[in-house]
Amino acid sequence: MKKEVLLSANQPELGSALRKAASMTSADVAFEVRNAKLQGRGGAGFPAGVKWVLAGGASGAQKYVVCNADEGEPGTFKDRILIEKYADRLLEGMAIAGYAIGADTGLIYLRAEYPYLVPVIEEAASRLRQAGLLGRGIMGGKFSFDVEIRKGAGAYVCGEETALLESMEGRRGEPRNKPPYPVNSGFRGCPTIINNVETFIAVPHIILNGADWFLALGEGGDSGTKLFSISGDVERPGVYELAMGSKIGDLLDLAGAVDVQAVQVGGASGKTIPGSDRDRVLSFRDLPPGGSVIVFDGSRDMLGVLENFMEFFVHESCGQCTPCREGNSRLLDAVHAIRAGSLSGREALAPYLDLAETMKQGSKCGFGQTSSNCFVDIVNRFVLKADGQGGN
Amino acid sequence: MSGRPVSQIIEEGAARYGRNQEAVLRILTDVDRELGSVSEEAMAAIAKCCRVSSAEVQSVATFYSFISTKPRGRHLVRLCRTISCSMKGSAGILAALEKDLGIAAGQTTPDGRITLETTSCIGLCDQSPAMLVDDTPHSRLTPETACEIVRGLK
Ligand SMILES: Cc1cc2nc3c(=O)[nH]c(=O)nc-3n(C[C@H](O)[C@H](O)[C@H](O)COP(=O)(O)O)c2cc1C
Ligand code: SF4
Ligand code: FES
Numbered sequence A: 001m002k003k004e005v006l007l008s009a010n011q012p013e014l015g016s017a018l019r020k021a022a023s024m025t026s027a028d029v030a031f032e033v034r035n036a037k038l039q040g041r042g043g044a045g046f047p048a049g050v051k052w053v054l055a056g057g058a059s060g061a062q063k064y065v066v067c068n069a070d071e072g073e074p075g076t077f078k079d080r081i082l083i084e085k086y087a088d089r090l091l092e093g094m095a096i097a098g099y100a101i102g103a104d105t106g107l108i109y110l111r112a113e114y115p116y117l118v119p120v121i122e123e124a125a126s127r128l129r130q131a132g133l134l135g136r137g138i139m140g141g142k143f144s145f146d147v148e149i150r151k152g153a154g155a156y157v158c159g160e161e162t163a164l165l166e167s168m169e170g171r172r173g174e175p176r177n178k179p180p181y182p183v184n185s186g187f188r189g190c191p192t193i194i195n196n197v198e199t200f201i202a203v204p205h206i207i208l209n210g211a212d213w214f215l216a217l218g219e220g221g222d223s224g225t226k227l228f229s230i231s232g233d234v235e236r237p238g239v240y241e242l243a244m245g246s247k248i249g250d251l252l253d254l255a256g257a258v259d260v261q262a263v264q265v266g267g268a269s270g271k272t273i274p275g276s277d278r279d280r281v282l283s284f285r286d287l288p289p290g291g292s293v294i295v296f297d298g299s300r301d302m303l304g305v306l307e308n309f310m311e312f313f314v315h316e317s318c319g320q321c322t323p324c325r326e327g328n329s330r331l332l333d334a335v336h337a338i339r340a341g342s343l344s345g346r347e348a349l350a351p352y353l354d355l356a357e358t359m360k361q362g363s364k365c366g367f368g369q370t371s372s373n374c375f376v377d378i379v380n381r382f383v384l385k386a387d388g389q390g391g392n
Numbered sequence B: 001m002s003g004r005p006v007s008q009i010i011e012e013g014a015a016r017y018g019r020n021q022e023a024v025l026r027i028l029t030d031v032d033r034e035l036g037s038v039s040e041e042a043m044a045a046i047a048k049c050c051r052v053s054s055a056e057v058q059s060v061a062t063f064y065s066f067i068s069t070k071p072r073g074r075h076l077v078r079l080c081r082t083i084s085c086s087m088k089g090s091a092g093i094l095a096a097l098e099k100d101l102g103i104a105a106g107q108t109t110p111d112g113r114i115t116l117e118t119t120s121c122i123g124l125c126d127q128s129p130a131m132l133v134d135d136t137p138h139s140r141l142t143p144e145t146a147c148e149i150v151r152g153l154k
Helices: A016-022 A026-035 A048-057 A078-101 A115-130 A161-168 A197-209 A211-217 A248-255 A302-316 A322-340 A346-362 A366-370 A373-386 B006-017 B021-035 B040-050 B054-063 B083-087 B090-101 B143-151
Strands: A064-069 A105-110 A146-151 A192-196 A225-232 A238-243 A260-265 A271-274 A292-297 B075-080 B114-119 B131-133 B136-138
Touching (some): A016 A197, A026 A048, A026 A078, A026 A211, A048 A192, A064 A161, A078 A105, A078 A192, A078 A197, A105 A161, A146 B021, A161 A192, A192 A197, A197 A211, A197 A225, A225 A248, A225 B083, A248 A260, A260 A302, A260 A373, A271 A373, A292 B083, A302 A373, A322 A346, A322 A366, A322 A373, A346 A366, A346 A373, B006 B040, B021 B054, B040 B054, B075 B090, B075 B143, B090 B114, B090 B143
Parallel strands (some): A064 A105, A064 A192, A105 A146, A225 A292
Antiparallel strands (some): A260 A271, A260 A292
């Protein structure tokens, strides 16, 4: 169901959430976010409040709040629209996070493809500074917090949180081993929380209205609302805000999708389902919603779609580990062979489906662990199906 | 592009960001944005300034697709080739631009005016097909509008 909170025309007064947070203890702010069951909006869905509680409790005089504005997942543009309209709320959310974990510095890692958002963020930051909501001694109290922008340089993998940290430290954006987790050892080795743009923007609403209110917004046990960027074969592409736990069919209708052959939820590394599965749920329980929903109508050649995704993964893999580096190339070769007619049928494709599984199990980071999803889904549901050999 | 010497850009960056590993990517980005690419000499100078090896600077520079170690033109056209744009005809736009400019993707016009590149999703998929020209996004392109925009670049 459509439900507008983050995108609502009636926004709370800027600074009111930060003021309320500052009247609470730091720990209570983190607990409120944890009790709201705010799941990270960048794709992985880890509970934000749990991260905040851990980082708040971690030892270290210097801590950091990092906003992941790398938004590189194909088909995702909700963070761009959020920053264009609500950069001030993002900064307020980050300041609340700083208060909760005891950090005085926030960094926004902004993808290089959004250079035109730099002045938007800077302008919002100076407005907050003038209003005493950023800077030294916020609202006349003891809490200080300010933000700076760090620009990416065109690498999708830098959206992965530890690659992002490497990049901010001036190195190649190659993911780190975990543990240690950033909440203990993140930017410059200090306790760090990393959250998506949308996650931070939800926070002022949670602080003002309370965890129970946020819990009640969701459907079927989920909490809050979620933004979706929808593109492809729809009449009204754009960003829509729905209750978390809504049915995919509701979103398809809002955007005006007809003759839907397939829908991909969660970007290239997400799940690809047949258009007839309208009751599937946009939730970490079913179709993990990063932000991207791409619709393919009956005229689309799904093998061509798969080829485009695999080219993306081959190009964007950081190359650090073998299953991902080699695996994605071999899956792209397989797509070419299917196209040429030299590879067909379940038996011949089985080794590639096995390879996809090996990549899932053996890759170092979320990139290689999910990049074969579209191969498995599209081959099983669309390629073999067309052969009359379909799986489910 | 400015006519500032690379040493000045590096020094200014070092004064702002420090002289350490963390400054490497930031200075590389500044040099690339101002001069269109980062030369061997610039990388050596950055290495010296940030107290890391030249090999390290090289390895950082080559990791990121927005940093080029090859000279580029005065304007950089980056056309998105990812799925939503591809579904709305980015291949036809690329063909039109290549024909109009007389170069292939990845090349620079002989007069040094334009470098044409393709790129992964630039987050404008609600307005596909889309491209970035330097820092400016252009969307809902047709082969005609794309060529017109590019012809207008000085
Ligand atoms: C390959 C890859 C790319 C990612 N890209 C992004 C991204 O662009 N933006 C984002 O917020 N999270 C991205 N993530 C998820 C981050 O690693 C991390 O989970 C997230 O920033 C945490 O914030 P959240 O919990 O608020 O979502 C990516 C993960 C992987 C594996
Ligand atoms: S899985 Fe891929 S992106 Fe992640 S570390 Fe390995 S090679 Fe790099
Ligand atoms: S697919 Fe082209 S901008 Fe996203």
